[in-house]
Every structure is written in structure tokens, then in C-alpha cells.
Amino acid sequence: MSTINQSGWRPTTPEAGEASDISTFTGNRALMLEEALIFEIGSSETTGVDFDSVPIGKPRFGDLYRDSEIGLPGLSEPETVRHYTRLSRQNYAIDLGLFPLGSCTMKHNPRLNERMARLPGFADIHPLAPVDTVQGALEVIDQLAHWLITLTGMQAVAMSPKAGAHGELCGILAIRSALDAQGQQDRKILLVPTSAHGTNPATAAFAGFSVEDIPATEDGRVDLEALKARLGPDIAGVMITNPNTCGLFERDMKAISDAVHAAGGYVYCDGANFNAIVGRVRPGDLGVDAMHINLHKTFSTPHGGGGPGSGPVVLSAALAPYAPLPFVEKDGDKFHLVEEETAGEHHAGTFGRMTAFNGQMGMFTRALTYILSHGADGLRQVAEDSVLNANYILRSMEDVLDAPFAKYGPCMHEAIFSDRGLPEGLSTIDIAKGLIDEGYHPMTVYFPLVVHGAMLVEPTETESKATLDQFIGAFRSVAARAKNGDPTIRTAPHFAPRRRLDETLAARKPVLAWKAPAAAEAAE
Numbered sequence: 001m002s003t004i005n006q007s008g009w010r011p012t013t014p015e016a017g018e019a020s021d022i023s024t025f026t027g028n029r030a031l032m033l034e035e036a037l038i039f040e041i042g043s044s045e046t047t048g049v050d051f052d053s054v055p056i057g058k059p060r061f062g063d064l065y066r067d068s069e070i071g072l073p074g075l076s077e078p079e080t081v082r083h084y085t086r087l088s089r090q091n092y093a094i095d096l097g098l099f100p101l102g103s104c105t106m107k108h109n110p111r112l113n114e115r116m117a118r119l120p121g122f123a124d125i126h127p128l129a130p131v132d133t134v135q136g137a138l139e140v141i142d143q144l145a146h147w148l149i150t151l152t153g154m155q156a157v158a159m160s161p162k163a164g165a166h167g168e169l170c171g172i173l174a175i176r177s178a179l180d181a182q183g184q185q186d187r188k189i190l191l192v193p194t195s196a197h198g199t200n201p202a203t204a205a206f207a208g209f210s211v212e213d214i215p216a217t218e219d220g221r222v223d224l225e226a227l228k229a230r231l232g233p234d235i236a237g238v239m240i241t242n243p244n245t246c247g248l249f250e251r252d253m254k255a256i257s258d259a260v261h262a263a264g265g266y267v268y269c270d271g272a273n274f275n276a277i278v279g280r281v282r283p284g285d286l287g288v289d290a291m292h293i294n295l296h297k298t299f300s301t302p303h304g305g306g307g308p309g310s311g312p313v314v315l316s317a318a319l320a321p322y323a324p325l326p327f328v329e330k331d332g333d334k335f336h337l338v339e340e341e342t343a344g345e346h347h348a349g350t351f352g353r354m355t356a357f358n359g360q361m362g363m364f365t366r367a368l369t370y371i372l373s374h375g376a377d378g379l380r381q382v383a384e385d386s387v388l389n390a391n392y393i394l395r396s397m398e399d400v401l402d403a404p405f406a407k408y409g410p411c412m413h414e415a416i417f418s419d420r421g422l423p424e425g426l427s428t429i430d431i432a433k434g435l436i437d438e439g440y441h442p443m444t445v446y447f448p449l450v451v452h453g454a455m456l457v458e459p460t461e462t463e464s465k466a467t468l469d470q471f472i473g474a475f476r477s478v479a480a481r482a483k484n485g486d487p488t489i490r491t492a493p494h495f496a497p498r499r500r501l502d503e504t505l506a507a508r509k510p511v512l513a514w515k516a517p518a519a520a521e522a523a524e
Contacts, residue, residue, distance in 0.1 A: 029495070031089075032089075032495075032497065033086050033089065034497070035083065035086040035087060035090070035497075037514055038073055038075070038083055039073050039514045039516075041073065041075060041079060041083060042073025042074050042075040042079065043073055043074060044069065044070075044071050044072060044073055044074065045074070046074045047074035048074055048075050048076030048077060048079065048080070049076075090497045092440075092441040094106055094107070094108055094109070097439065097440060097467075098440065098459065098463050098467050098468070098471050099441055099460075100440065100441070100442070100443040100457045100458060100459060100471065101441065101443060101444050101456075101458060102247070102414045102415075102416070102443055102444035102447075102455075102456025102457050102458045103197070103245055103272065103273065103414060103444060103447070103456060103458065104297070104303070104444065104458065105272075105273075105275045105294075105297035105298070105303075105386075105413070105458060105460055106303060106458070106460065107275075107297075107300055107460040107461065107462045108300070108460075108462040109300050109301070109302055109303075109366075110300060110369075110370065110373070112369060112373060113300060113301070113365075113366035113367075113369045113370055114366070116365050116366065116369040117362045117365045117366050117369075119365075121136055121137065122136075122137060122140070122361060122362070122365050123362070125137050125361050127356075127357035127358070131335070131336055131337060135334070135335055137361060138328050138335035138336075138337070139335055140361075140364055140365055140368055141159055141328045141358065141359070141361075141364055142328045142330060142335060143368055144159070144312075144364050144367055144368040144371070145157045145159055145312070145327075145328065147368070147371050148293060148312055148314055149314060151278060151279065151282070151371075151379070152271075152274075152282055152283050152284055152288075152291065152293070152314045153282030153283065153284030153285050154283070154284045154288075154291070154314035154315060154316055155284075155315060155316055155317040155320045156314070156315045156317075156319075156320035156323050157312050157313065157314045157315065157323075158170050158174075158312060158313045158315065158323045158324050158327065158354070159312045159327060159328070159358060159359045159364070160324060160325075160326065160327070160353070160354045160355050160357070160358050160359045161292065161310075161311040161312060161313055161324075161354050161355075161359070162308065162309055162310060162311065162354075162355060162359060162360060163294075163309035163310070163311045164199065164270075164272055164292055164294045164309065164311045165199040165202070165203060165311075166292075166309075166311050166354065167271075167292025167293070167294075167311030167312065167313045168199055168200065168203040168239075168268070168270065168292055168311075169203050169206065169207060169354075170290075170292070170311075170313045170324055170354050171268050171289075171290030171291070171292060171313050171315070171319075172190070172203055172204060172207040172209070172239075172268060172290075173207060173322075173324070173351050174290055174313075174315060174319045174322040174323065174324075174351060175236060175237055175266045175268065175289070175290065175319065176207060176208070176209075176236070176351070177322040177349065177350075177351040178266065178318065178319055178321075178322050179236055179266075181322075181349060184236075184264065186233065186234060187233070187234060187235060187236040187237075187264070187265065188208075188209055188210055188234060188236065189209060189210045189211070189212055189234050189235050189236060190204040190209045190210070190211055190212075190235075190236050190237055190238065190239055190268075191211075191212055191213075191214050191227065191230060191235060191237070191238045191239070192204065192211050192212070192213060192214065192238070192239045192240075193213070193214045193215075193216060193222045193238075193240055193241070193244070194213050194214065194215055194216050194448075194449070194450050195216050195220065195222075195241070195244045195245045195246050195448050195450050196239060196240065196241050196244075196245065196270065197241055197245060197270050197272060198447075199270075200239045200241070200270055201239075203239075204239060209236060212230065214226055214227050214230065214238070216246075216450055219248070219405060219408040220244070220246040220248050220404070220405045220408070220450070221244065221246075221248055221250055221251065221252065222240065222244075222250055222252065222256060224252045224255055224256060224259075227256060227259065227260075228259050231259060231260065231262075231263035231265070232263065233263075233264065235260075235263060235264075235265045236265055236266065237260055237265035237266035237267060237268060237289070238256065238260050238265065238267055238268065239268045239269075239270065240253070240256065240267070240268070240269055240270065241269070241270035241272065241273060242269055242270075242273070242283070242286075243273045243276045243277065243412040243413060244273075245273075245447070245448040245456075246405060246416055246448060246450065246451065247390065247405075247411040247412050247413060247414035247415060247416050247456070247458075248405060248408075248411060248412060249276075249277070249412050253286045253287070253288075254285075254286050254287055256287075257286055257287025257288065258287060260287075261287065266289040266290070266318070266319070267287055267288050267289045267290075268288075268289065268290045268291070269283050269286075269288040269290070269291040270291070270292070271283070271291040271292050271293045271294065271298075271314075272292075272294050272297060273297075273412070273413060273414075274291075274293055274294075274297070274298045275297055275298045275382065275383065275386055275413055275460070275461075276383055276386055276387055276412040276413030276414075277383050277412075278298055278379050278380075278382055278383050279376060279377075279379035279380030279381075279382065279383055280380055280383045280384070283314075284314075284316060288316065289315065289316040289318055289319050290313055290314070290315050290316070290319055291313065291314050292311045292312065292313045293311065293312050293313070293314065294309070294310075294311055295309075295310040295311070295312065295363050295364075295366070295367040296309055296310065296363070298382075299366070299367035299370045299371060300366065300367070300370045301362075301363040301366040301367055301370075302363075302366075308360045308362070308363060309360070309363070310359060310360045310363035310364070310367070312359070321347070321348070321349040321350075322349050322350060322351055323347070323350060324350055324351060324352060324353055324354045325338060325339055325340070325341070325347070325350050325352065325353050326338055326339040326353070326357070326358050327347075327358070328358070337358065381461070382461050383413075383461075384461075385461035386412075386413040386458075386459075386460055386461035387410070387411075387412055387413055389459040389460065389461060389463060389468060390411050390412065390413050390414050390415045390457070390458065390459055391410050391411055391415070392459075392465075392468060392472075393415045393457055393459055393468065393471075393472060393475075394406055394410075394411050394415035396472045396476070397415070397417060397472065397475060397476065397479070400476055400479045400480060400483065401417040401418070401421075401455070401479050402417060402418045402419075402420040402421050403415070403416065403417050403418075404416065404417075404418055404420075404451055413458055413460075414456055414457060414458035415456075415457050415458075416448075416451055416454060416455070416456050416457075417454070417455040417457070418451050418452055418453050418454060418455070419431075419452065419453025419455075420452065420453070421483065422453075422482055422483060423482070423483065423485045425490070426482050426485070426489065426490065427453055428445050428446060428453040428454070428455055429445060430482055430489050430490055430492065431455065431478050431479060431482050431489075432445050432455070433489075433492040433493050433500055434478035434481065434482070434489050434492045434493070435474065435475065435478055436492065436493035436495075436496050437492050437493045437494055437495050437496070438474035438477070438478065439474075440471065440474060443455050443456055443457040443458075444456040444457075444458075457475075459471070
């Protein structure tokens with residue numbers, strides 16, 4: 001029988017003599033339930049509810065009506081609920097365990113935030129409600145804006161961008177507007193370090209700039225001398241992630257900003273990793289002109305499929321006049337929305353709108369709740385604990401996996417490893433798949449590109465030492481199996497609802513729609 005270790009959890013891999021490949025009639029493994037597609041469960045010929053036949057009247061939509069069967073399966077209520085409940089059991093989530101995705105800050109979302117976001121007056125607010133009826137909501141936006149400016153040491157903030165990349169675009173458009181106002185239309189190049197987030201060059205190109213790479217030094221940071229050598233009258237600025245995607249703080253950030261400003265350019269900082277420095281470092285003090293803040297990372301609002309994004313952008317005094325509309329202003333004891341450009345006013349230089357309305361109210365409420373419940377000392381501890389946890393993982397793994405920057409000192413909020421030293425034929429993907437068998441969503445793999453076979457792990461500050469120890473134990477076990485050439489690691493995962501896919505085939509010939517067997521055979 002398997003034994004229970006000191007931390008109380010039982011290994012899932014069978015010991016000698018135990019059944020390792022028992023099949024069942026249902027395909028289930030105890031409570032790991034097999035689930036067919038909803039089309040395979042129900043039939044389009046039936047429904048889960050009996051209706052009397054009713055005559056179909058003349059359509060009122062002209063030619064805009066369905067002239068063929070919709071093809072959806074008919075299920076009863078229990079069948080429908082069970083289907084989606086079973087599917088939910090096959091999802092990994094922060095409520096199930098540590099989510100080690102690097103550069104994503106998959107932290108726990110305090111339930112207090114959710115409670116506040118569901119308060120009447122916030123949850124049911126409408127963007128077209130009369131301003132006099134939403135004064136409390138506008139005050140929440142104004143307070144959150146105040147604290148974002150305070151925490152970053154900046155001059156202004158645009159609240160309307162709805163995601164990180166959307167915020168990047170906002171900042172770059174503000175830079176473009178400032179350059180145009182100065183008659184600097186010839187500045188058409190943005191410098192982007194090779195360790196930047198992938199959205200950075202994409203955003204720059206989308207905004208009409210050309211992109212040039214800036215190389216990294218051996219210790220994983222921006223090559224300051226290479227940057228200085230490229231500066232000139234054609235450079236609009238630099239887009240830099242700090243802490244960067246190698247999990248390292250850019251020690252030369254102030255020198256970078258000074259050099260770019262002296263050359264007539266602006267500094268955009270990708271703030272996705274602000275979680276590592278919040279309460280400890282103010283980007284404005286480092287010469288940053290624009291920076292987006294992912295509320296779903298630093299300030300714990302739901303991430304990805306868990307809720308709409310929100311990416312406010314803080315701006316320096318140089319870029320504040322070009323902030324987008326709309327934004328909240330306080331006039332006496334009343335709040336109002338500035339939605340029009342007014343000649344002579346401080347918002348006359350705005351580049352226009354990013355969205356129709358003022359952003360994501362639910363995200364604002366959650367983020368402000370997080371900030372106020374933590375306070376200044378609590379936010380500082382967020383950064384300190386996230387850095388401590390990442391370094392604990394780094395030092396716990398560096399003897400079994402290559403850690404390319406560990407010799408240069410501590411990391412920030414995320415630890416990076418490579419596939420260097422693995423036997424021929426084994427790679428990062430095998431370790432990632434092995435972690436699935438251990439009950440974890442894999443870390444970020446093959447990113448950043450500056451590290452071959454990268455494995456980027458961000459534990460966040462919300463994980464306890466006991467949780468980290470269990471993850472480290474699993475991570476070390478999988479890494480050791482890979483280094484020892486264990487053949488089972490090549491075919492992992494073994495205990496997931498689905499085995500390893502042919503990822504190349506899936507990418508080149510994805511099957512995106514279900515076809516009935518007869519239709520599929522006919523298509524072939």
C-alpha cells in the first residue's frame with residue numbers, strides 16, 4: 001500500500017505490486033469522471049422538457065430568420081447541470097491549489113473583494129445612468145485613481161483601458177500624441193528589450209511604430225550601453241518591463257530613463273510585474289512616463305476567464321495632458337465625468353477615447369477593497385513575500401534544474417529555470433506534463449525566449465510555506481525523473497482526464513467544431 005508522508009498527502013504513483021493500468025467500463029477513475037461532449041450526451045431530436053406543438057406565425061424579421069435546424073442537443077436539467085459540473089472538475093483553479101504560471105501572478109482573490117463588488121449600487125450599475133445617481137461609484141473610481149497615482153509616484157491615471165495590452169496601447173498613443181504636439185513626427189521607432197513581454201512589440205507595431213530589439217547582458221538585464229548607442233532623433237522611446245520577464249529588477253532603470261529623456265524620447269514601463277515592487281518602489285521615481293497596471297495581478301481582481309480585465313495607465317506630468325477620455329473629476333463635493341475635449345482646459349490635448357465608457361466597475365471595486373484592506377504596510381508585505389517565496393523556490397530547485405541567473409543574486413517575484421542538463425530527447429514540456437500528474441497546472445514554459453527551454457515559476461505571496469514545500473517536492477521529483485531518463489516521463493500525463501496531445505497536429509489542424517459521425521465520415 002502507498003504510505004502517507006509527513007505532510008499528510010499520499011503519492012499518486014503506484015508502488016510495486018499495485019495495479020497501475022486498471023480499466024473500467026465507464027472510463028471513470030473513482031471520482032475522476034469521464035465526460036462526453038454535450039452533443040454526444042443529448043440528441044437534437046429531443047428536448048428535456050415537453051412542449052405542446054404551437055403554430056409558427058409569420059416571422060417579423062424579414063429574411064433574418066433561421067431556415068434550418070440549429071443542431072443543439074436536448075438535455076434535461078439534471079443532465080445539463082451534471083455535464084457542466086463534471087467539466088468544472090477537469091479545470092485547474094487557484095481555489096484548488098498553487099498556480100505557478102510565471103509572469104501572470106495567479107494569486108488568491110480574497111472573498112471580501114467579491115462581497116464588495118456584489119453590493120447593490122455597484123453590481124447593478126449601468127454606464128448610462130445619470131451622473132447624480134452614481135456618485136458613490138464615481139467616488140470609488142476617484143479613490144482608486146488616487147491610490148494608483150500615490151503608489152506609483154505618477155501625475156495622472158487613465159482608468160478606462162480594459163486589459164494589460166489595452167493599457168499598453170493607451171500609453172503608447174499618449175506618447176504618440178505628445179510627440180505629434182511637439183512636431184516630432186519623425187520619431188517612429190520604439191526600442192524593446194529582448195526580455196520584454198510579447199505584447200510590447202505587438203502594441204508598438206499596432207500603434208504605427210517600428211520596433212527594434214535591445215539585447216540583454218549575461219545577467220539577464222537590459223544592455224545599457226547598447227541602448228545608449230541606439231538612441232537618436234528617430235527614437236520615440238523605450239518599452240521596458242520592470243521587474244523584467246526573467247524575474248529580475250532592472251538595476252539601471254533610472255539611467256535608462258535619463259538617457260532616453262535626454263535623447264527626446266519617452267519611457268513606457270510594462271507594469272504587469274508591479275506585484276513584486278508595490279509599496280517598495282515607485283516607478284515615477286525611476287523616470288517612467290507611462291505604465292499600465294494589471295488590476296488582476298497586483299490588486300487581485302479575477303484573472304483571465306475569471307472576469308473582465310482592467311488595465312489603468314498611470315502617466316507622468318509630461319504625458320498627463322494627453323490622457324484619454326472619459327475620466328472622473330471632483331468639483332466641490334460632487335463627482336462628474338469629463339467626456340468632451342474643452343479648449344484651454346487641462347484635458348484639451350487628449351488623444352480621444354479608448355472605450356465607450358469608463359472601464360470595469362466590478363474590477364475597480366475589488367481593487368480598491370484590496371488596497372484599503374491591506375494598507376501601506378500590507379501592500380509592502382505583498383511585494384516582500386512574493387519575492388521571498390520566489391527565491392525559496394529558486395534556491396530549492398537550483399541543484400536539480402539549471403537556473404541561468406541564480407549565480408548573479410536573488411530573483412524578484414518569479415524564478416526561472418532551463419532545460420539545460422536534461423538527457424537527450426527530454427525537454428521542458430516533459431517536466432510540465434509530469435507536473436500535471438502531480439496535480440498542478442504547469443508553470444509557464446518556453447518563455448521568455450532569451451532562456452532556452454524556459455520554465456518560469458511565480459508562486460505569489462498568497463502561498464504558505466507548507467504549500468510551497470509540497471510543490472517543491474513534486475517539482476523536484478519530476479525533475480529528478482527527467483534527469484534520470486525515466487521513460488514514463490515522456491508519456492505523461494497518465495492520470496489526467498486526457499493523455500498527451502500531438503500539439504503540432506493540434507496547432508496546424510485544430511478541430512474547432514463538433515460534427516455528427518455521419519457528417520464527419522462524409523466529409524472525409
